[in-house]
Amino acid sequence: MSAVNPQSWRPLAYAGLMAAALGLLLVASFGGGGHESELERVQRLNDSFACPVCDGESVAASNTAVSANIRQFIDEQVQAGSTDQEIRDALLAAYKVDILLNPPADGFAGLVWILPVVMGSLGAVAAAAAMTRARRAGRKATDDDRRLVEEARQVVVE
Amino acid sequence: MNSVLGFGFLVLGLTASVLGTAGGAYALLTQRLELLKTVRQWTLLVGVAALGAFVVMEVALFQRDFSVSYVAQVGSWATPPMFNFAALWSSLEGSLLLWTLVLAGYLVAVLFKFRDRHDDPLFGWALVIMLAVSSFFFILLVGPANPFVSVEVPADFVEQGPNPLLQNHLLMAFHPPMLYLGYVGFTVPFAFAAAALITGRVGEGWLVATRRWTVAAWGFLTAGILLGAWWSYEVLGWGGYWAWDPVENASLLPWLTGTAFIHSVMVQERRGMLRVWNLSLLCATFSLTILGTFLTRSGVVESVHAFSNGAIGPFLLAFFAVVTALSVGLIAWRGDELRSPGAIDSPVSREGSFLANNVLFGALAFVVMLGTVFPLLAELWDGSRLTIGRPYFDSMARPIGLTVLFLMAAAPVLPWRRASTELLTTRLFWPTVAGVGAMALSVALGGRGFYPVLTFGLGGFAAGAAGRQLGLATRRQGISGLVGRTNGGMIVHIGVVLVAVGMAASASYESDRTFELKIGESVSMGGHEFRYLEPGADINDRRLRAYALIEIDGGDVYAPATTRYRQQGMIVPTPSVRTGFTEDVYLVLDGAPAPEDDSIRLRVILSPMVAWIWAGGMLMALGTLFALFPGSRRRPIDPTSLAIHTSGKPTPPSDPEQPEDPQQPEDRTSAVVGNG
Structure with a gap:
């Protein structure tokens, strides 16, 4: 087993595990006694x-x-x-x-169902936006950065 | 005598708190730091005063000094010593006294712990803020919630004793103090956060200084909440442990924001990011402890757990408003300095997962808050009365909880900065096997239903990931691989999984039925047989306990009872529970045995895997304790996100699992320090 490259069998193993999980969930939801x-x-x-x-x-x-x-x-x-x-x-x-x-889903009481979904989505969007913005900003290392790192490295090695 | 002495201590505590606050603020604003010395003396005096008031109240309770208003309210010669001791926190005024004692304890502990930083303005402001909070609670105790009012004892005085529900179980002695240690404990990091904002030292220093205080407060709160659930299960006689009751929700709210905080704070320590967010979470956690106390103690929200209401509602609401306004104001004032120096590189990274964790915990806190206060809002809006209960909270909390379980599996294997697919598939392989295995096992054992089986699967997945981390840590460090924040945290995660699995199983597969039984008759339910042997009674001058002996499966005999407390005339059920690894058999008597033929109405509740919840809670407490010990891997202020190798070659971004690569020294930072 150790001679086999894990890269070759792992996707297959994952596919099998996912299929098993899906099958088990189907049995759990609709199988005997599921009613x-x-x-x-x-x-x-x-x-x-x-x-x-x-x-x-x-x-x-x-x-x-x-x-x-x-x-x-x-x-x-x-x-x-x-x-x-x-x-x-x-x-x-x-x-x-x-x-x-x-609580009922209509009228004023309906808000108790809608608001969490709205707030949760806003939170997720805010988190996602924070990450994409950071990536789009493209923080490539400048020559100044490299010089700073090199200086720090010299200090530590010495 | 006790009234005068107790009230004297309260006045002393108030005076010392106010003078300490004012003196400290003056010293700090005028930069005369030598004056801070007096603040330390005032702080010690606050400790003495709170302890003094507490001791006087206990003495009054034991002497049954009914001339003290609070003793007249909850004291009785019939109460056994332990419940009499615990009677101090069985009603509003005494609870506030306990709260104040715990706060004073934290004040003195902070004073002692930071004794070498007494001239540091950051510490000075933190102390001033804690003293201001303490002033507020002493104001409540001296004013609207004074427990030491001197009263005339009328000739026909009838002793009350604590509420029967509060003198029915040993857990009453531990649950409230534990909860208060948690609630009040968050005052410490809050005070340091506010101090950091005031002094402008908004870096990571205050976070590192208060890290253990926060984790300890979180641990106490967790233990307090779970002990409360256990108490509810053992005493209230409905076979459940969590009813989404306003008082329970009030304790859950700060726990949710606190949990979000102890995760996202790691992003700030490592990467210097999320500063505003972390400060907001901490301020929210502290404000929510106040808001929760307001909601449950002011009578605005009806609750079965609200054992007392008083005139303190407006005070608490005002204090909540002040705390919130000050927090928002301070954060806005320092907004520019709080701008993060870093950014998140990839959503598939440790920091990305902590961010997702925060969104989920934030959403859950919002749901709990909304569901708790919505009946109030609806009544204000159009006068309609509606009740929001378990079906609502369950259906909202379930998807969030399942996603949290998924994150608990993925996050611990993610490195900081970014992760490759290959790394993820390698590290998640065995946890995935564990998850699918747990699902297969549960289905094979007859478990059905989408949600419970998915919970078992994700639970196995999360436990697998936590177990993997612990396995790696103990393999290279031996037994000390179990301590430290990461490893202790993984033990907490396994505890959470046990709690989640126990809750999913007991909520999904619980069965509940009531039977009418005559002596000698038996019924069967869920594969068990219950035979009613005989009734019995146990009478003393405190209570009348009528029980029925029930034989389960022809073996052990259990005695569910109803207890009538003489003083209050109140009848409470006393359930009898056969606890097991896979199933609890919970017996409750619906009323006392009928006088004419001794027939009973027996409620039988079969709840699978409830014991897993308590076991998980203990594991969470143990993990928290382990997390408080310093781990051997790195010091919190060591740089790791861009470590420098001794050979001069740059190393890849930091990853908690670097020792997997034998080419790298186990602790690169110490190697650097050692050779530097």
């Missing part, structure tokens, strides 16, 4: 509603009686085959207040 189980669905729903009587805790996190009831309701509805939308509508109708932990 959300009932328990996982209950968990996700419990996480997405706020406990109506607490300060911002989710139904999953809170130990109040109301939350325990909502958890039980979600569990029963999932087992009865209700869709997420049906469960959501039923809970919103029952509790009248906004118990969604996920």
Whole structure:
């Protein structure tokens, strides 16, 4: 193995590893059991509603009686085959207040989704601009620079 | 007596802080540096005063001196000694007292550490700024948050004791002090940064001087946050450890900017770049500790962790505004001198990756901040009430977190200046194998889902890169290859990977179900069988604890309970957890056993790999400790970006992995110094 030039086999090895990674991700996403189980669905729903009587805790996190009831309701509805939308509508109708932990994507609340994307992009653009500007400036060593380096080198060697 | 003595110490602390600030500023502005000597004495006095006030409060708590307002609020004869000691930081005024003690401790430590630089204006200004911060906290303690108010004890006085949630677990004794050591610790680098701006010495000197202070503060903050998560897991009884609650977010914000800082600061040390950015990050970190305290202590944001609100909100907001305005003003004032002498050559380089790291951490900090304050903004905008919780934060933080994991793999193998494709493919080969291997293993063990499996893969990739660096370092330096900033940092990285993997697994594969059980009945869930053996009770004069004995898989017996604290009448669940390497079985009682037939509602939560989070946290703390020791490779001020070889031949741009090439001496700079 050591006689083989790594340059020759490495691209092939990388291609194999990338293919394996992609295949594994596909299996993980769509393979057997990849579909959300009932328990996982209950968990996700419990996480997405706020406990109506607490300060911002989710139904999953809170130990109040109301939350325990909502958890039980979600569990029963999932087992009865209700869709997420049906469960959501039923809970919103029952509790009248906004118990969604996920802010809506429209209106003023939509900003909470858009702003991070805008700011993140601006940051990335700023970082990229900083680098391209630096490169475009073309900082080639001048004769003065070379003389300085040579002088410094002499000092150290002596 | 305690009231008078304690308040006396607070007044002494305030006086010493204000006089130290004023005297120091006067001495520095008028260039009469000999006057700085008195500032040192005032500083020591601040230390004495803060310690004195703390001791008096502890004595009052142990004497149950209910004529002291704070003791009347949180003291009780029923509280056991350890929780009574910790009761000092169980409410607002006491927390501020602890904060002030920690700040005074840092002040005295800085005074001692820089004892040979006492005439240095940079040090002088840093001390003045810390004393100004200390003045602010003493003002709070003497004014709106005075814990030593003398009160009449009414004849029908009922002892309260600390909030039951805060006297339920040992971690309460460690989590807040650790967190405060972190929060307050950032005052030191902030003070030196501001001092550098004031004196105009904006080079790298102040950075090198405060490097360890920053890393230590970061380590304390990390440990504090993770201990808080652990406390939440062990006490709150919902099987989770992080709820994106405003108080949690408030602690995460300075951690994010602090983490960005300890990475980008290396670019400045090495290349002299990003000066304005680093100063801004440090000022932001310090301001965010104040803003976080404001958000969670003023009552503007509702939170389950906000154990106390007081009248200090406007003070904290004003202080935040002053700190921010001064920081921005100073940076703008010195703008010209802060212009970087260098530039980044290529995005595929160590400095390029640190820049990307900063964009990501900045974006995450923005998301956390926005999600925390957005309900407030929405209410101000159109009166609408909305709650922003875990689904929002998860969906925003996940892509950022995954990209961070990717960077954690790539950055450590990148050299400074620029990297060739060949070098990258060589160095990243085994980390890539580790990453794909981790994915294969997780899929083979039944792991499914795009995000969790991708997290395991990127985690393996990042751990592979960190392991590679540690392997190289220990191979050439033996056991001392584990210390120093780079190597300690790699241990921290492995800890981060464990935390990320634990979080991904427990969040994705957690299952949660509630069962009604009568004595003798059993249920099964997730391959486990749970049998309800019998109820029980454990009563003392502090609390009534009703528990149910649950046998898991015909073996060990666990006893989840609900505890009713007599004084507060509050009922808190006390979960019982079987911790394991691959899975935690978390049992919570939903209410006490029913009086008529002893039936219970048992909530069972199966959480895979939660223990990895705590193990990762310990590794992060250990790595931070190792990073504080000087590494053997180079001194921070040695030039390395353009080292000069003894033979006179120029060497290629600096690369942390040069010893891989046997032609080069291990430490070129020391070779130069040795022969020069």
